[in-house]
Amino acid sequence: MKKIVLNEKTLEFQRKVEELSGENTAMCDQCGTCSGGCPFVEEMDITPAQLMRKVMLGQEDVLECDTLWICATCNTCTVRCPRKLDVSKIAEALRQIKLRDEINNLDIDDLPKEVLKELPQIALIAALRKLSS
Numbered sequence: 001m002k003k004i005v006l007n008e009k010t011l012e013f014q015r016k017v018e019e020l021s022g023e024n025t026a027m028c029d030q031c032g033t034c035s036g037g038c039p040f041v042e043e044m045d046i047t048p049a050q051l052m053r054k055v056m057l058g059q060e061d062v063l064e065c066d067t068l069w070i071c072a073t074c075n076t077c078t079v080r081c082p083r084k085l086d087v088s089k090i091a092e093a094l095r096q097i098k099l100r101d102e103i104n105n106l107d108i109d110d111l112p113k114e115v116l117k118e119l120p121q122i123a124l125i126a127a128l129r130k131l132s133s
């Protein structure tokens with residue numbers, strides 16, 4: 001089996017995500033239970049377990065995944081995880097890193113007027129809070 005070695009750059013990214021999330025990704029044994037129970041996994045480009053794996057390995061390309069925006073913080077994975085890890089906190093930390101770089105995933109100007117008229121205000125505010133800096 002090939003040994004995986006983290007370099008300074010990957011370690012720094014891993015530490016940053018762990019610091020922001022308060023989660024210890026080294027605890028994840030990649031059992032896949034989070035992916036199996038996630039109600040939104042079909043909409044994701046990588047599964048919650050893959051998201052955890054990428055952070056464990058300090059792979060910054062995880063920031064380009066749709067999964068971190070799709071996670072609805074429903075906590076189903078946390079309840080089921082044998083290690084009590086919270087994938088939604090990892091997703092939130094990754095969103096924070098993106099948003100600190102002022103990379104928004106929702107721009108109100110991009111929404112058609114008809115959608116804006118129909119959309120409940122509270123849903124719009126919640127989405128803007130989650131998806132924009």
Ligand code: SF4
Pocket residue numbers: 027028029030031032033034035048049052077080081082083084085087
């Ligand atoms: S359920 Fe927990 S331990 Fe299993 S893969 Fe998901 S985060 Fe890792």
Ligand code: SF4
Pocket residue numbers: 034037038039040041048070071072073074075076077078087088
């Ligand atoms: S918190 Fe996110 S990753 Fe976990 S089950 Fe819910 S949507 Fe899926």
